[in-house]
Amino acid sequence: MAAAVCVFWYKNLYRSQIYLPFQYQLSRRYSANVRRLRAASTGVMVRLRPLYFLVASGGGYTGYRQYEKYKDHQLERQGIEVPPKLAKPLEVALYKSVPTRLLSRAWGRLNQVELPTWLRKPIYSLYIWTFGVNMKEAAVEDLHQYRNLSEFFRRKLKPQARPVCDSHSMISPSDGKILHFGRVKNCEVEQVKGVTYSLESFLGPRTWTDRKSSLSSSFQEQLVRKKGNELYHCVIYLAPGDYHCFHSPTDWSVYHRRHFPGSLMSVNPGIARWIKELFCYNERVVLTGGWQHGFFSLTAVGATNVGSIRIYFDRDLQTNSPRYSKGSHNDVSYISGRNQDGIALRKGEQLGEFNLGSTIVLIFEAPKDFCFNLKAGQKIHFGEAMGSL
Numbered sequence: 001m002a003a004a005v006c007v008f009w010y011k012n013l014y015r016s017q018i019y020l021p022f023q024y025q026l027s028r029r030y031s032a033n034v035r036r037l038r039a040a041s042t043g044v045m046v047r048l049r050p051l052y053f054l055v056a057s058g059g060g061y062t063g064y065r066q067y068e069k070y071k072d073h074q075l076e077r078q079g080i081e082v083p084p085k086l087a088k089p090l091e092v093a094l095y096k097s098v099p100t101r102l103l104s105r106a107w108g109r110l111n112q113v114e115l116p117t118w119l120r121k122p123i124y125s126l127y128i129w130t131f132g133v134n135m136k137e138a139a140v141e142d143l144h145q146y147r148n149l150s151e152f153f154r155r156k157l158k159p160q161a162r163p164v165c166d167s168h169s170m171i172s173p174s175d176g177k178i179l180h181f182g183r184v185k186n187c188e189v190e191q192v193k194g195v196t197y198s199l200e201s202f203l204g205p206r207t208w209t210d211r212k213s214s215l216s217s218s219f220q221e222q223l224v225r226k227k228g229n230e231l232y233h234c235v236i237y238l239a240p241g242d243y244h245c246f247h248s249p250t251d252w253s254v255y256h257r258r259h260f261p262g263s264l265m266s267v268n269p270g271i272a273r274w275i276k277e278l279f280c281y282n283e284r285v286v287l288t289g290g291w292q293h294g295f296f297s298l299t300a301v302g303a304t305n306v307g308s309i310r311i312y313f314d315r316d317l318q319t320n321s322p323r324y325s326k327g328s329h330n331d332v333s334y335i336s337g338r339n340q341d342g343i344a345l346r347k348g349e350q351l352g353e354f355n356l357g358s359t360i361v362l363i364f365e366a367p368k369d370f371c372f373n374l375k376a377g378q379k380i381h382f383g384e385a386m387g388s389l
Contacts, residue, residue: 100264111150131241137161164348168385197277208256225294248345252291261324294365
């Protein structure tokens with residue numbers, strides 16, 4: 001019994017002196033390594049946490065938007081009209097805070113950079129493939145002849161590519177997509193169905209004419225010159241792949257030009273459904289005058305990456321310039337002592353161009369029996385009939 005106790009004591013003593021200290025050393029090393037690993041992983045997590053947050057939140061928001069679109073699409077398939085979901089004031093303010101004017105000026109300068117001959121075809125071919133450009137309509141089909149992106153965007157068409165309709169009093173001034181059209185109601189114009197903007201905010205104060213009107217009449221009524229007429233509008237969206245020049249939609253005279261320096265937010269149909277009064281926020285050039293039925297106006301609305309809006313007969317016009325501040329407008333009258341008729345334009349005559357796709361808004365007076373030959377969402381080309389009496 002004593003021998004057994006001695007053996008047991010000896011084994012435990014041996015373990016305590018040899019094995020236990022060694023195991024304790026291993027335990028200390030293991031614990032230290034674990035602490036280092038935890039500290040390192042914690043540091044990595046701290047550094048990567050913002051990235052994870054952005055990816056997760058961005059992916060979650062994208063998934064949410066896609067889910068909302070899917071629900072809307074299902075409702076539309078069932079014939080249920082889905083009301084537009086408008087941006088909140090904070091969302092609009094955040095979007096307006098993006099330096100789109102600066103980015104658009106940089107894009108405009110980049111477009112002027114001459115490309116090496118060997119690089120032109122690959123770049124232009126990628127653009128053609130992306131946006132579905134039909135180069136068979138271009139006056140110059142050889143891609144190597146376009147020295148820079150700006151020349152390619154502003155390419156001219158073959159004369160027979162866009163025949164002008166003579167049987168209708170009004171034609172489309174450009175290629176594009178019809179976003180909305182119809183009568184102006186309650187001094188509000190629809191940029192897309194269900195989303196409106198103020199007529200007076202869009203055109204600005206009625207200082208281009210000396211014609212007096214009743215103080216009690218609305219801005220819309222002040223524009224109408226002939227008794228019994230109505231005010232109509234049409235919105236045409238030019239996609240990046242469309243022909244970028246615009247023409248006179250009818251025979252009319254331009255009396256006045258008003259330039260609004262403003263934001264350069266995107267004007268694609270999705271944004272137009274999201275932001276109310278989008279066209280009133282963006283930079284635009286408003287041409288006002290008259291045609292045979294009364295008041296007539298054509299407005300070229302700027303957009304993101306539209307480096308410039310050009311009016312061929314107005315060399316003094318300079319858009320997206322840092323010397324102009326938002327919230328103001330600059331007026332030029334084309335009527336003078338020598339010229340009381342303004343700038344006369346014929347139907348189909350070249351009027352101006354965008355540096356990239358944007359929007360044309362027509363607001364005009366016509367008799368009540370004026371009829372549009374259009375459908376919302378349809379594709380239209382310059383020269384095609386828009387409406388007639």
